[in-house]
Amino acid sequence: xxxxxxxxxxxxxxxxxxxxxxxxxxxxxxxxxxxxxxxxxxxxxxxxxxxxxxxxxxxxxxxxxxxxxxxxxxxxxxxxxxxxxxxxxxxxxxxxxxxxxxxxxxxxxxxxxxxxxxxxxxxxxxxxxxxxxxxxxxxxxxxxxxxxxxxxxxxxxxxxxxxxxxxxxxxxxxxxxxxxxxxxxxxxxxxxxxxxxxxxxxxxxxxxxxxxxxxxxxxxxxxxxxxxxxxxxxxxxxxxxxxxxxxxxxxxxxxxxxxxxxxxxxxxxxxxxxxxxxxxxxxxxxxxxxxxxxxxxxxxxxxxxxxxxxxxxxxxxxxxxxxxxxxxxxxxxxxxxxxxxxxxxxxxxxxxxxxxxxxxxxxxxxxxxxxxxxxxxxxxxxxxxxxxxxxxxxxxxxxxxxxxxxxxxxxxxxxxxxxxxxxxxxxxxxxxxxxxxxxxxxxxxxxxxxxxxxxxxxxxxxxxxxxxxxxxxxxxxxxxxxxx
Numbered sequence: 166x167x168x169x170x171x172x173x174x175x176x177x178x179x180x181x182x183x184x185x186x187x188x189x190x191x192x193x194x195x196x197x198x199x200x201x202x203x204x205x206x207x208x209x210x211x212x213x214x215x216x217x218x219x220x221x222x223x224x225x226x227x228x229x230x231x232x233x234x235x236x237x238x239x240x241x242x243x244x245x246x247x248x249x250x251x252x253x254x255x256x257x258x259x260x261x262x263x264x265x266x267x268x269x270x271x272x273x274x275x276x277x278x279x280x281x282x283x284x285x286x287x288x289x290x291x292x293x294x295x296x297x298x299x300x301x302x303x304x305x306x307x308x309x310x311x312x313x314x315x316x317x318x319x320x321x322x323x324x325x326x327x328x329x330x331x332x333x334x335x336x337x338x339x340x341x342x343x344x345x346x347x348x349x350x351x352x353x354x355x356x357x358x359x360x361x362x363x364x365x366x367x368x369x370x371x372x373x374x375x376x377x378x379x380x381x382x383x384x385x386x387x388x389x390x391x392x393x394x395x396x397x398x399x400x401x402x403x404x405x406x407x408x409x410x411x412x413x414x415x416x417x418x419x420x421x422x423x424x425x426x427x428x429x430x431x432x433x434x435x436x437x438x439x440x441x442x443x444x445x446x447x448x449x450x451x452x453x454x455x456x457x458x459x460x461x462x463x464x465x466x467x468x469x470x471x472x473x474x475x476x477x478x479x480x481x482x483x484x485x486x487x488x489x490x491x492x493x494x495x496x497x498x499x500x501x502x503x504x505x506x507x508x509x510x511x512x513x514x515x516x517x518x519x520x521x522x523x524x525x526x527x528x529x530x531x532x533x534x535x536x537x538x539x540x541x542x543x544x545x546x547x548x549x550x551x552x553x554x555x556x557x558x559x560x561x562x563x564x565x566x567x568x569x570x571x572x573x574x575x576x577x578x579x580x581x582x583x584x585x586x587x588x589x590x591x592x593x594x595x596x597x598x599x600x601x602x603x604x605x606x607x608x609x610x611x612x613x614x615x616x617x618x619x620x621x622x623x624x625x626x627x628x629x630x631x632x633x634x635x636x637x638x639x640x641x642x643x644x645x646x647x648x649x
Contacts, residue, residue: 401429401438401471407501409449410477414491415517417589419458419482421449423501427471440476441468446507446526447480451489452498455541456534458487460523461509467521479520484582486525488538492592493545528578535577536566539596539615542584546595549620550602553648557623559632560644561587563599563614580615590636593620602648618646 168175170187180189195218196203202213210217405425413420429438443465449458460482469476509524516522525531562583568575588594599605599614606612623629629645636643 401427401440402442402505403428404442404445404503404505405440405469405471405476407447407503409494409496409499409501411496412491412494414589415481415520417484417586418516419487419491420517420520421458421480421482423447423478423480425469425471425476425478427474427476429471437473438471439468440471441465442505444505444507444509446502446504446509447523448502448504449487449494450500450502452495452500455537456530457489457494457499457538458482459526459530459534460486461507461526462521462523463513464521479518481516481520481522483514483522483525484585485531485578486523487585488534488581489541490585490588532577535581538581539577539584542581542596543598543615546597549593549595550597550618550648552622553618553646555647555649557625557629557645557647558621559619559623559629560616560646561591561594561619561638561642562617565614584615584617587617587619591619591621594618595620597648604646604648 167173168182168185168187168189171182171185173182173184175182175189181187182189195206195208197211197213197216197218199216200211200214202211204212204218208218405427407423407425410422410424412422425440427438427440429440441464443463444461445464446459446461448456451457460480462480469478507526509526510528511525513522513524564570564575564580564583566575566577566580573579584594584596595618597616597618599612599616605614605616619632621632623632623645626645633639633643633645
């Protein structure tokens with residue numbers, strides 16, 4: 166078979182001339198007797214509906230005439246024949262659409278339809294992917310073109326196609342398989358590389374991040390615990406309010422139970438806090454404003470723990486720090502005042518139980534409180550002393566301020582301390598002023614002593630002497646008296 170353009174030999178099955186690239190006339194395949202679809206040469210079954218092609222008559226091949234020889238190239242670029250609707254589709258070769266359009270606009274192929282006077286059923290058109298169309302040329306303004314004339318391309322030179330359709334399909338399949346294999350290989354390599362990156366870099370980073378997060382959580386817990394501890398240990402520097410709940414004694418010392426109300430903002434919300442200020446003066450006053458107890462306490466030694474706003478504390482006052490018998494203190498009307506930043510004198514003694522002991526306040530303040538306490542006591546005990554106008558009792562002490570006796574100089578604090586001590590021993594003990602009673606003014610009208618009486622009644626002087634001996638007193642420390 167020879168090329169219709171250059172006359173070179175063309176191998177059977179080639180679609181283009183290997184010498185000049187001109188298209189080679191393609192042998193039309195059989196037409197399906199069922200659906201009319203034209204199939205590729207050599208197939209037994211219709212590629213459209215699957216019907217057996219041998220069952221029907223094969224379309225007749227057009228007779229070759231002397232005019233169907235090689236066509237000459239047009240000398241004028243204006244001699245591009247117009248296209249007519251395709252008569253029959255030609256199997257495609259898989260070329261791209263641009264090439265198809267180029268081939269459709271610049272080339273025509275000889276018609277493969279039989280020339281017959283009777284109309285022949287037209288095959289169904291194939292999809293636009295077909296690179297070649299069989300067209301029927303008709304006359305134009307430059308004259309009638311010869312049937313089957315082929316026009317060369319004007320601008321685009323078609324590429325050289327594979328020599329055999331089988332080779333083109335095989336190579337396409339191989340190329341597709343090669344591409345798929347390459348893609349799979351690339352994916353495998355990417356997965357392996359990604360796994361390696363994760364294993365050597367990101368895994369350690371994730372582990373470190375997890376450890377950091379765990380540490381952060383533990384740190385957060387620790388901080389939360391520390392915050393709680395800090396909240397528990399947070400000093401409450403503001404002096405709390407206090408109420409006197411009850412009083413008792415430990416030997417001759419006064420034990421006061423106080424209920425404290427915190428003035429710290431944190432405890433207003435129910436939080437816990439500690440009041441642990443040192444040098445805090447705690448003073449207890451009666452309803453007349455007289456200080457009846459006062460000492461300086463160091464709460465850092467025994468902090469007051471507030472669980473919310475309230476807390477309880479026990480304070481112990483020595484006989485030089487309080488000036489009212491414990492059983493004569495009215496807790497309901499007493500006032501408790503806490504003052505921070507106060508300094509005490511001497512060392513705090515030891516207290517019994519959970520009570521906190523304090524140091525002495527300024528000596529001048531203590532002396533003044535003691536003097537006032539002696540005056541209050543004389544007035545308080547007047548009614549109890551009146552019964553001894555007609556009966557006997559025992560006298561335990563008579564002292565006045567500045568008196569030297571028992572190896573020391575007596576002051577108001579000493580006199581009242583002695584009274585408190587006797588009051589613990591003898592619950593009926595009372596304090597009188599010697600100048601108020603005839604039994605003392607008879608001998609000295611200017612007498613001025615604080616006299617401590619046991620308050621116990623005796624029927625006679627002899628009975629009184631017996632009482633003194635039974636309580637361990639000698640003649641210099643105990644005497645039988647009446648007040649008339």
